[in-house]
Amino acid sequence: MEILPVIGLTLQIALVATIIDVPFAVGLSWLIIKKRVPGSFVLDIFMSLPLAVPPVVVGYLLLMLLGRNGPLGGIIQNVFGADVTFTWVAAAIAAAIVSFPLMARTIMVSMRGVDPVLERSARSLGAGPWRVLFTITVPLAYRGILAGILLGFVRAMSEFGATIVVAGNIPGRTQTLPLAIFSRVQLGDDDMALRLVAVSVGLAALTLALHNWLLERSQGNTEAR
Amino acid sequence: MMSILQVRHTVGTVLLFLGLLAGTSCGSANSGNSEILIFAATSLTNALDEAIAAYEARNTVQVLVSYGGSQTLAQQIATGAPADIFISAGRFPVDFLEEREVGMLNKTDLLSNRLVLVTEKNGPNLNDLLDLTSDKVGRVAMAAPDLAPAGGYAKESLVNLGLWDELQSKMAFGADVRATMAYVESGNADVAFVYQTDAAIAGGLEVIDVVPIDSYSKIAYPAVLLSGGDNPAAATEFFDFLNGEEALRILVNHGFSILEGGK
Structure with a gap:
């Protein structure tokens, strides 16, 4: 088997998952931390659930939702004439859901660190809530937000349990690095399994290094203030 | 407070990182018409890979195979996995597909094993x-x-x-x-x-x-041509190849036998 297409597919799926997650993660964090909308407590628990339940649960629920007989799957089948399940799109959706809590919770922490006095001052000077979000909160929390995005990305790259249920393990279509490693281990192909493991560890370490570097700078920034 | 320059620097680093990743991932995951997708029992891996290599050498079709436990694969097909051909170790997963009324165009008892x-x-x-x-x-x-x-x-x-x-x-x-x-x-x-x-x-x-051969049922490897695949024409051609002499010779070389009374 060739390694490069597997890496490409893994990155593609993780990237799309991350892009899906970012607006929801920033938006919900803002609603919960800064707006304290009613039901924030429940919302927080609900959006963190994918972190707490086994990934296979996420995969199974997605399969029921997006499958041919599922409520969403039927609609998509009618509109696009195609299945979502067992495609790379299904893998990206699974990765997006499983990685969402890590991203959102990191962003929530960084938003909590933004001094409310600054936001109130902006409001009192006439800025609307959106303007405050994009000119005060996000710029001040941006390192934490980027760190959260990277953490979500690294989790999306490593997603296995939900993916294999809703997207299968199809080489060239849905077989990401973790699934390829699983297949090679099953076949007893240690040589290829270890090469894929090395790639997987390398990509994860690179992303985590960047994440830690961002977080360190973000803490330094808070202290300086 | 950080300066605007610092902000740009950090954002730039992250964007560059993600951009590099995106650049390497373009063009994967295509599912054009020249592909057929086979779901096959893991025990077939080496034998089927060799038969496919022989087929691909003469044809422009690309044959993708998802190997796994037969019942796992059958379940995926029943929930909508777009497989063109399913080769199961044992009849039960195929019976399961029939119960679920999964469309089949053809079915043969391809092989046997011990x-x-x-x-x-x-x-x-x-x-x-x-x-x-x-x-x-x-x-x-x-x-x-x-x-x-x-x-x-x-x-x-x-x-x-x-x-x-x-x-x-x-x-x-x-x-x-x-x-x-x-x-x-x-x-x-x-x-x-x-x-x-x-x-x-x-x-x-x-x-x-x-393991006494009479202590368990005769092992059959049924091959099924499914109607829910993306590429039925190319799949039919490959299905015929699979049941033909050349492919069977390759599979038998890997230790499989041909089921008596089967094709």
């Missing part, structure tokens, strides 16, 4: 299945009977020989037959029930042919 035991080279010396109950055997591995027919046949054999209950406490179940064999290769089980074809390609393992 069960054997494998141990490590200096593993326990076994003369018959009764020896599995002795102290010299620790853990016994087989594919999970519900997930892969290899496990189903092994269970059937042990039940018929009256050994199933006694061996319960020693059992370790793998997801499929290759995973089961890997348990022995890695020293995590002393003995495993596998197909003769898997045993044939396992370097470094001892093959012990002590």
Whole structure:
């Protein structure tokens, strides 16, 4: 088997998952931390659930939702004439859901660190809530937000349990690095399994290094203030 | 407070990182018309890969194979996986598809196989299945009977020989037959029930042919041409190739036999 297409597919799926997650993660964090909308407590628990339940649960629920007989799957089948399940799109959706809590919770922490006095001052000077979000909160929390995005990305790259249920393990279509490693281990192909493991560890370490570097700078920034 | 320059610098680093990743990932995951997708029992891996290589050498079609436990694959097909062809180890997963009214264009009993035991080279010396109950055997591995027919046949054999209950406490179940064999290769089980074809390609393992052939049902590998695939024309052509002389010769070279009364 060739390694490069597997890496490409893994990155593609993780990237799309991350892009899906970012607006929801920033938006919900803002609603919960800064707006304290009613039901924030429940919302927080609900959006963190994918972190707490086994990934296979996420995969199974997605399969029921997006499958041919599922409520969403039927609609998509009618509109696009195609299945979502067992495609790379299904893998990206699974990765997006499983990685969402890590991203959102990191962003929530960084938003909590933004001094409310600054936001109130902006409001009192006439800025609307959106303007405050994009000119005060996000710029001040941006390192934490980027760190959260990277953490979500690294989790999306490593997603296995939900993916294999809703997207299968199809080489060239849905077989990401973790699934390829699983297949090679099953076949007893240690040589290829270890090469894929090395790639997987390398990509994860690179992303985590960047994440830690961002977080360190973000803490330094808070202290300086 | 950080300066605007700092902000740009950090954002730039992250964007560059993600951009580089995006750049390397363009162009993957295409599912053009020149591809057919096969779901096949893991035990077929080496034999089918060789047959496909022979086919691809003469045709422009690209054949993708998702290998797994037959029942796992059948479940995926039943929930909408766009497989063109399904080759199952055992009839049960195909019966399952028929129950779920999955569309089939054609079905043949492609191959047959036999069960054997494998141990490590200096593993326990076994003369018959009764020896599995002795102290010299620790853990016994087989594919999970519900997930892969290899496990189903092994269970059937042990039940018929009256050994199933006694061996319960020693059992370790793998997801499929290759995973089961890997348990022995890695020293995590002393003995495993596998197909003769898997045993044939396992370097470094001892093959012990002590599973009585009449203690379990005749093993069939049905091949099914499915109507829910993306590329029925190319799939039909490959299906015919698979049931033809050249492919069968390759598969038989890997230790499979042709089922009597089958095609």
